[in-house]
Each structure stands twice: as C-alpha cells, then as structure tokens.
Amino acid sequence: MSILVYAEHDNASIKGATLNTITAAKAIGGDIHVLVAGQGAQAAADAAAKIDGVSKVLLADNAAYGHQLAENVSALVAELGKGYSHILAPATTNGKNFLPRVAALLDVNQISEITKVVSPDTFERPIYAGNAIATVQSTDAIKVLTVRPTGFDAAAATGGSAAVEAVAVAKDAGTSKFVGEELAKSDRPELAGAKIVVSGGRGMGNGDNFKILYSLADKLGAAVGASRAAVDAGFVPNDMQVGQTGKVVAPQLYVAVGISGAIQHLAGMKDSKVIVAINKDAEAPIFSVADYGIVGDLFDIVPQLEKLV
Amino acid sequence: MKALVAVKRVVDYNVKVRVKADKTGVELANVKMALNPFDEIAVEEAVRLKEKGVVSEIIVATVGPATAQEQLRTALALGADRAILVQTDEDAQPLAIAKILKGIVDAEKPELIILGKQAIDGDNNQTGQMLAALGGFAQGTFASVVKLEGGKAQVTREIDGGLQTVELNLPAVVTTDLRLNEPRYASLPNIMKAKKKPLDTKTPGDFGVSALTSVKTLKVEPPAERKAGIVVKTVEELVEKLKNEAKVI
Ligand SMILES: Cc1cc2nc3c(=O)[nH]c(=O)nc-3n(C[C@H](O)[C@H](O)[C@H](O)COP(=O)(O)OP(=O)(O)OC[C@H]3O[C@@H](n4cnc5c(N)ncnc54)[C@H](O)[C@@H]3O)c2cc1C
Ligand SMILES: Nc1ncnc2c1ncn2[C@@H]1O[C@H](COP(=O)(O)O)[C@@H](O)[C@H]1O
Numbered sequence: 410m411s412i413l414v415y416a417e418h419d420n421a422s423i424k425g426a427t428l429n430t431i432t433a434a435k436a437i438g439g440d441i442h443v444l445v446a447g448q449g450a451q452a453a454a455d456a457a458a459k460i461d462g463v464s465k466v467l468l469a470d471n472a473a474y475g476h477q478l479a480e481n482v483s484a485l486v487a488e489l490g491k492g493y494s495h496i497l498a499p500a501t502t503n504g505k506n507f508l509p510r511v512a513a514l515l516d517v518n519q520i521s522e523i524t525k526v527v528s529p530d531t532f533e534r535p536i537y538a539g540n541a542i543a544t545v546q547s548t549d550a551i552k553v554l555t556v557r558p559t560g561f562d563a564a565a566a567t568g569g570s571a572a573v574e575a576v577a578v579a580k581d582a583g584t585s586k587f588v589g590e591e592l593a594k595s596d597r598p599e600l601a602g603a604k605i606v607v608s609g610g611r612g613m614g615n616g617d618n619f620k621i622l623y624s625l626a627d628k629l630g631a632a633v634g635a636s637r638a639a640v641d642a643g644f645v646p647n648d649m650q651v652g653q654t655g656k657v658v659a660p661q662l663y664v665a666v667g668i669s670g671a672i673q674h675l676a677g678m679k680d681s682k683v684i685v686a687i688n689k690d691a692e693a694p695i696f697s698v699a700d701y702g703i704v705g706d707l708f709d710i711v712p713q714l715e716k717l718v
Numbered sequence: 719m720k721a722l723v724a725v726k727r728v729v730d731y732n733v734k735v736r737v738k739a740d741k742t743g744v745e746l747a748n749v750k751m752a753l754n755p756f757d758e759i760a761v762e763e764a765v766r767l768k769e770k771g772v773v774s775e776i777i778v779a780t781v782g783p784a785t786a787q788e789q790l791r792t793a794l795a796l797g798a799d800r801a802i803l804v805q806t807d808e809d810a811q812p813l814a815i816a817k818i819l820k821g822i823v824d825a826e827k828p829e830l831i832i833l834g835k836q837a838i839d840g841d842n843n844q845t846g847q848m849l850a851a852l853g854g855f856a857q858g859t860f861a862s863v864v865k866l867e868g869g870k871a872q873v874t875r876e877i878d879g880g881l882q883t884v885e886l887n888l889p890a891v892v893t894t895d896l897r898l899n900e901p902r903y904a905s906l907p908n909i910m911k912a913k914k915k916p917l918d919t920k921t922p923g924d925f926g927v928s929a930l931t932s933v934k935t936l937k938v939e940p941p942a943e944r945k946a947g948i949v950v951k952t953v954e955e956l957v958e959k960l961k962n963e964a965k966v967i
Binding site: 582646 | 731734744811812816836838839843845846848850851852854855862872876877878879881882883884885886887895896897931933934935936938940941945946947948950951953954956960966967
C-alpha cells in the first residue's frame with residue numbers, strides 16, 4: 410500500500426494540519442508520499458521532506474496551483490493519485506474544497522473528516538454535528554479521505570530525510586480565476602493548533618467588547634474564537650467561528666464566554682481537554698459539557714480572570 | 719438563465735439526535751424533518767437572483783424518499799418554479815447523488831447550480847464539488863457573496879484564513895455558507911400556490927445510476943460522554959482549579 414498525503418502549506422512552510430494527517434496515514438500503514446502543489450513552493454517541499462515517516466515528496470510547482478484553485482489542483486491529484494491505495498488531505502477549507510472533486514474524478518466516494526483509523530478500509534467519523542460516531546467501511550478501490558486534525562496527534566516535523574521529486578504535470582482547467590483575498594492578520598496563535606482557546610458569543614454584546622477577550626487571550630497565549638451568533642452579528646470575522654460548520658478545535662483549555670452551548674457550537678469544541686464556561690444563565694447548556702462553570706456577568710469575570718492568571 | 723438548486727430532507731437542526739440501541743443508525747421515527755438549512759439558503763439565493771431578473775427559472779431537485787416531496791413543496795413555496803423528485807428509499811451517497819444531479823444538468827442546462835455546503839445529517843460536504851468535477855464546471859464553495867455579471871460568476875468564499883474571491887465561467891456550481899443570505903419565511907398564499915406547481919418524479923435508473931453507495935456503515939455509536947463538571951463560586955477558585963487540578967495554565 411502507498412498513501413498520498415496532500416500538504417496544506419503557504420509555499421514557505423507546512424501547516425500543522427498536515428502533520429496530523431500524516432499520523433492518520435501512519436495508522437493506515439504503508440509508504441507515505443507527500444504532494445506539495447503550489448507556486449514557488451520549494452521551501453514547503455523541503456520542510457515536508459523532514460517530516461518523520463515521509464518517504465517521498467512530490468513537488469508540483471506551477472502558476473496553476475498558486476491559489477489552490479480546486480479545478481486545477483483536483484485534476485493534478487486525480488492524475489497522480491491513480492497509483493495509490495489512499496489519498497488523504499487535512500479537513501481544512503482547502504481540503505474540503507478540492508478533495509471531493511478528486512474522488513469524483515476517480516469515480517469513488519470520499520469519506521469526510523475521519524477521526525480514527527480502524528483498519529485500512531474502515532474508519533470512524535462524526536455525523537449529525539458529532540452527536541453520533543459512525544464506523545464506515547469503504548469498498549472503493551482508492552480510499553479518498555479528509556482527516557480531522559483534532560482526531561490525530563501531530564507527526565514530528567523533523568527526523569525524516571525524504572527525497573523531493575519534481576512533477577511536471579500542469580493542469581490548468583481555465584474555468585476559474587483567483588480575484589483576491591482578505592486574510593485575517595493576527596499575532597495570536599491560529600485557532601486550529603492553539604493550546605488554549607478563548608471564545609466569545611452573543612453575550613459579548615458587540616465587537617468592541619471582544620477587546621477584553623483579546624487581552625485575556627494575550628496573557629494566556631491563547632487563540633480567540635467565536636460562536637456563529639457573534640460572527641453573524643458582525644462582532645468578529647467568519648474565520649473565528651467554531652462549530653459544526655466552522656472550525657473544529659480540541660485545545661488543552663477552551664474558555665466559552667457568553668456562549669449558550671447550542672449543539673452546533675458544541676460540535677466544534679467538545680473534544681477539548683478542559684472546558685470552562687462563563688455565563689450569567691445557570692441553565693445554559695454549555696454548563697453540561699463544562700469541567701468548570703462560573704455563573705455571572707462576563708464583564709465582571711473576564712477582567713478578574715485576566716488579573717489572576 | 720436557468721438555475722438548478724439541489725436540496726435534501728434532513729432531521730431538523732434543533733433536534734438532538736439519539737443513536738438507536740442496536741447501533742444501526744440514529745432514531746428517525748417521529749423526528750421532525752426539515753429542509754437542510756444550507757439548502758434553504760441556496761433556494762433563497764436563487765429566488766433573489768430571479769427577483770433581480772438575472773435568473774429566469776428555478777428548478778429544485780432532490781434524491782430521496784417519497785416524503786421528500788414535503789421539502790420540495792417548501793422550496794416551491796419559497797419561490798422555486800418546479801421540482802424534480804428522484805425517488806429512492808436507499809440512502810444514496812454523494813457520488814451517486816452528484817451523478818444523478820449531473821443527469822438533471824444535462825437535461826435542463828442550467829447555467830447556475832446552487833447546493834448547500836453540507837447536509838447537516840451526514841456532514842459530508844462533498845456533493846457540490848463532485849457535481850462540479852463530473853460536469854467539468856468551475857466551483858465556488860462556501861459562498862458568502864455571489865454576483866453574476868458579464869457572463870461570469872464572482873463568488874466570495876469563506877476560507878480558514880478569511881475570505882477569497884474567485885471568478886467562475888458558467889455554468890458554475892456554487893455551495894452556500896450560512897452568511898450568504900437570510901432565508902425568508904414562506905407566506906400562506908405562497909404555500910397554497912406551491913401545491914399547484916409542477917413536481918416530476920423520476921428514478922435513479924432514469925439517469926443511468928444504479929449503484930447508490932460504496933461506503934458501508936458498520937455501526938453508529940453515541941460519542942464519548944463528558945463527565946459533568948463543577949460550578950465554582952469565585953474567579954480565584956476557578957484559577958486555582960485550572961492551575962492545580964486541571965494543570966492547563
Ligand atoms: C445549519 C446551522 C449551522 C450552525 N453552525 C454553527 C457553528 O458552526 N458554530 C456555532 O457557534 N453556531 C452554529 N449555529 C448556530 C447555533 O445554532 C446557535 O444559534 C449559536 O451557536 C448561538 O450562539 P451564542 O451561544 O453566542 O448565542 P446565544 O445562544 O444567544 O447565547 C448567548 C449566551 O450569552 C449569555 N450572556 C449574555 N450576556 C451575558 C453576560 N453579560 N455575561 C455572561 N453571559 C452572558 C446568555 O446567557 C446566553 O447563554 C448553526 C446553526 C445552524 C442552523
Ligand atoms: N439526496 C440529495 N438530493 C439532492 N441534493 C442533495 C442530496 N444530498 C445532498 N444534496 C446537496 O448537496 C449539498 C451537500 O451535501 P453533502 O455533500 O451530503 O454534505 C446539500 O446541501 C444539498 O444541496
């Protein structure tokens with residue numbers, strides 16, 4: 410068996426989610442090849458070659474892959490992927506965007522967001538916003554899987570010494586064009602990999618009030634997240650949304666501030682090691698998953714907490 | 719231009735589903751069913767484009783049991799013009815659904831195809847992308863803004879780091895994110911009118927699709943339960959617990 414892992418990267422370095430995906434590949438077992446598709450991505454490929462457990466890195470460096478357009482990347486991965494037993498990508502918005510196309514081009518189903526490898530053809534994955542865990546078995550010739558990063562530890566970023574091989578496959582479908590992007594800039598850790606996450610909900614009242622969370626987060630070295638209600642109300646940008654349809658996080662510590670705990674929100678954070686809930690409503694469902702709850706006004710509690718940590 | 723919207727009948731998002739005792743699936747008997755929330759947004763987007771005069775006709779389609787007619791009627795009440803039910807009692811998987819939808823696209827030739835980004839039962843997030851691949855179409859997934867101008871679609875997408883805008887040739891597949899729009903409620907007169915709108919029934923075989931699944935569900939289990947925690951009285955106590963008991967700060 411040989412496994413192709415699609416690397417999530419920014420051309421210069423490999424993103425953390427790739428390391429978790431490699432651990433999933435190791436659990437399946439077999440030769441692990443990593444594909445770095447991008448533009449000017451030699452540095453990312455060199456970094457991929459050092460990851461523990463990787464036996465080969467394929468570098469597809471071409472303008473067509475510069476912005477990870479799904480139409481182009483999927484054609485590349487479907488062509489290269491034909492020789493593999495498994496094709497894996499992290500369940501990031503990028504992986505979710507192009508990998509189902511790969512599966513369709515290979516005439517197989519995709520198994521989304523696996524959280525456990527039972528055997529090379531059998532996997533666990535959450536369904537119904539994490540209210541049920543399904544064990545599924547694929548009869549497809551090639552298993553195409555997205556991997557939920559929180560389900561697997563990160564592979565060591567160093568220790569490997571794989572060869573980097575250039576692949577000269579240029580696939581430009583010509584059907585779509587990158588126009589622009591607005592990326593959030595922040596000095597705080599990324600939500601996905603952070604050890605501590607502090608999230609605010611509708612209870613924050615407005616965007617300005619998030620300042621008290623940012624300052625608590627900075628003291629803790631934490632990332633800041635939000636509920637959908639906070640994002641919908643325009644308090645904070647969409648990339649901060651945690652939940653069934655936002656990001657899934659599983660930090661050591663998750664602090665939910667002014668969040669009621671709707672099932673869609675819980676789906677994105679209930680695998681955190683320790684959960685703290687701060688809410689003025691003692692009946693809020695968030696308390697049913699919290700290890701430590703404190704009932705009261707967040708505008709009193711958060712500043713006190715910041716002073717004491 | 720014609721628009722095709724694909725919708726699914728799912729358990730209402732307010733229902734906390736329970737796993738069946740025999741672990742074969744989740745309890746669906748007597749559970750409230752609804753239009754998948756992302757698909758409601760997809761219908762709404764098509765209706766708004768029709769109101770702007772960009773879209774001329776909206777076809778709504780589903781693959782599912784006879785009862786999925788309810789969700790098609792809901793979509794018709796929201797403003798779709800006609801509906802197609804591809805009837806099957808099997809729980810078809812995304813690849814088969816995408817193949818059937820591709821058959822509908824070939825027959826109807828829509829220039830804009832809108833799906834939800836994910837069905838909230840299986841949480842697959844695949845069908846739109848698969849349909850786009852089968853048709854060789856461009857795709858704008860997780861859309862928060864859709865503009866049609868100059869024979870192209872401009873789609874702003876919600877991605878991990880923020881927002882990305884892409885320009886797509888038509889026909890294009892768009893999948894909706896939550897912030898694309900806020901769906902309207904169907905008015906009573908529109909619900910009545912929807913009962914008279916055309917609804918065609920087909921079978922997967924009509925589109926040459928016979929294998930509806932390739933992934934078997936071996937068992938379905940409840941997730942690991944979290945142990946109930948404690949409520950602390952003061953912030954001092956909270957910090958003490960986090961430092962000395964949980965050891966996370
Ligand atoms: C298809 C679909 C997908 C969804 N996906 C997601 C998702 O991915 N993520 C997500 O989060 N939601 C998601 N939702 C929305 C979800 O159902 C809830 O509406 C949302 O999570 C509620 O956010 P909230 O807890 O911030 O707001 P609310 O439910 O309004 O709760 C606010 C809380 O703040 C407390 N509060 C108010 N003021 C104070 C104060 N001064 N001090 C202390 N506490 C205070 C209140 O007691 C209350 O509990 C989804 C919904 C749908 C339909
Ligand atoms: N059975 C179905 N019939 C029609 N459309 C569907 C069906 N299942 C999923 N879809 C569409 O595909 C989207 C994504 O679903 P999924 O890939 O299952 O998460 C949904 O939001 C619908 O628009």
